[in-house]
Amino acid sequence: MHMYILGSGGREREREREMGVAIVEPNTCIRGCCRSDSIPLHLPPSSYSLLNPIARGAESVVYEAVLDGNKVAVKKPILSTSDHIDKFHKELQMLCKLDHPGIATLVAAHAKPPNYMFFFKFYESLNLAEKLHVEEWNPTFDQVLTISVQLAKALQHLHKLGIVHRDVKPANILLDENLRPHLADFGLAEYKKDLKRVSMENWRSSGKPTGGFHKKNMVGTLIYMAPEILRKEIHNEKSDVYSFGVTIK
Template sequence: MTENRSLEELVEQFLEQCRSGNAPEVSAFAAAHPGHASELLNLLPLVLEMEGLNAEITRRLPHQTSEVPELPDSDYRLICRLGSGGTGVVFEALQLSLNRKVAVKLLSPLLLKDTARRGQFENEARVIAMLHHPNIVKVFGAGCSAERCYYAMEFIGGRGLDQCEFSDPREIARIGLQAVRALAYAHHCGILHRDIKPANLLLDEAREVHVSDFGLAFVLRGGGEIVEKEEARSGTLRYMSPERLAHGVNTFATDQYSLGATLYELVAKSPLLPERNPGELAKRICREPVPPLRCSAPDLAAIINKCISFRPEDRYAGMDDLAADLQHFLNHEPVCAAAPSPARRFRLWIKRKPAVAALGFAAAFCAAAFVAALAAGYLRTTAALNQAERNAAVAAATLSQVFARLAEQLPSQKNTQLLSTLLPITG
């Protein structure tokens, strides 16, 4: 019987139906398999996000294939489609009153009567409208009726980080710092994003990052926590923190973990965990610490590894501390996530103060050259004195021999007395 099938088999069956274009409703599919109903309700939305099937299913809907819908009695004219997600489609549009390009997110008509999804969509617009930061997309307006539900936002002429490649760890740190500062601002406003991933970080043409898609955001006042019910848990499985996936616990540390997983993927050019099977991936996230990142920038790796610590208390105390450490890395200063050796500190100081280091090395070289010159002069002088003493000794010995021979050749007593007087002088 179907109820005797494993959870993995049921998930695979659901995915096959989605891929074939006959996607069933999650609730209906779960109800058809009561033995795993609660697990399916929790897992299937995550599977759709991870597999990218939400967007694929949305693309297959007739109302979104080729035609661009209209927004009657609004200030916006939709031009072309930019992308789609689990709840709707994003269009490039023109704001008529100001003649400026904007992006309009339109809720899927199939979800207009879904009270929960519609409320989530409206909440996203309200949350973004509360935030005013250069690295968070701006909302310009919203509108809802029985036929349409939409909001207009800043047009970012770029792409998600999931479509970008980076070769320089410092560029990743610079981009990461922008995202961290945006999230730090959101956290200070009491907003928890809950769906940080590469696709939700948009990189514009000026290489500036913009945090987008606050569809799952919570208002979290006072730095506490929110616990989700199992059936209401949603997000992107691959970037979920262990405490959120296992227990539904949402704190500001969960955003930090998701951002750490994102930065890990950008540096390593591969996901934090390689498992593709949703069940195996979920078990791995909940039960085991992830393998530490190793790269050519050990301090950046230490920062990212701290963000993805298994226990929330082992991560940074807040986004401000994470931002400070990333800034230390960019400034060639020691980071709090790692304890560098004295040699490492010295190398960082050289990178941080190259001009001072160059002057110091030049002064040390000149001092060494001066000492070497003094030593060489001293050695030359000492050698000359020693040579002079040796020459004097040789001359004295030679002179003694000369006088001795003269004494032998002049045997008279008078000359003998004269030589005996001179010989002591030469000796």
């Protein structure tokens, strides 16, 4: 097997400086449907260790972890069915294409059984929801403007790629040590071209009406949903923009 360190390029050089993780060829998931020239997709067990869980959801657990001596955040999906594994691969394919300073940085993944995991850069501050409602942070006008512009640019980047996030909200906005925002959690994201088909499928409700949930065409978080989603219309870029507006209001 051929091994090499992350190659040249903006985000690639950043990942190399931060992680120094070797890529082993063939750098693909177990199915061969996901590939990256800059993000390692399978890791030796000795290269990482999971520490304390820092967040739990219906579909995943997020851990503080160490990867090659660097602190990272690991999202470990709960994969109990083949549909869940399909969803992991779809999310990984999408994350491998994202390269923007306003989007949470995927630094590695483990895309082979028995452990399927996403390794993200660790953001030292709280997410925006915790910052506002737990710490009772009162941002200045300049801070609000900076966060708003960065998030708007991140959404613009997604929409140019044909991706609709579908769950923009403060809890999915991670803040770094300089309070710069990074949009995270692409578990509900879809390509616009697939939204009509996906929206017509029978989604199962998670039983959490104020959190992320699926129910027919209604996908996202209730208080941030655009009116057309509540009317069971199909998501589009404007739905993300509405959620963005509610988030920064």
